[in-house]
Amino acid sequence: MKKLFIFITVVMLFLGACAGPEVDGSVTLDGPILESINREGFLEFNGVVVNSGDTPVKSVYVVTMLRDEDGKVIEATSTSVLGDDPNRLLYPSERAFFSISVKSDPQSVASKDVEIYYDQSDTDLPPSS
Numbered sequence: 001m002k003k004l005f006i007f008i009t010v011v012m013l014f015l016g017a018c019a020g021p022e023v024d025g026s027v028t029l030d031g032p033i034l035e036s037i038n039r040e041g042f043l044e045f046n047g048v049v050v051n052s053g054d055t056p057v058k059s060v061y062v063v064t065m066l067r068d069e070d071g072k073v074i075e076a077t078s079t080s081v082l083g084d085d086p087n088r089l090l091y092p093s094e095r096a097f098f099s100i101s102v103k104s105d106p107q108s109v110a111s112k113d114v115e116i117y118y119d120q121s122d123t124d125l126p127p128s129s
Helices: 002-017
Strands: 027-029 034-037 043-051 057-067 073-080 095-101 111-120
Touching: 027 111, 043 057, 043 111, 057 095, 073 095
Parallel strands: none
Antiparallel strands: 027 043, 034 043, 043 095, 057 073, 057 111
16 A cells, blocks of 8 residues: 555656646646546546646647556547537636546556647637726
8 A cells, every 4th residue: 555655646746747748838737637546446637737828729638648567558548628619718827627537457557648738729819908
């Protein structure tokens, strides 16, 4: 049990430091990703993303990739942060919660990677008064 606690703590620190593949860093993690094991015995990741840029973004997805000891991907899962509405935007300074459950055996997971994907919106912000 102590090894599992240490493992989860190290993973939380690692995932909290991950950045997304976007170069400009407009959408980033807002704090660490919390990892737990749900009732079914599966790993669950919960966190928050924030739009730290100056323009709205759309189609925000968080992707987790689980790897075994050999570095092979054993599971990759994604979730839409903004839900099913294709017109929903994440505005500057706005935060959004996400939750991802994976089905891999927690004992077979050696490392986890988190990436954030999004598209720039065509919508301009109204001028501030």
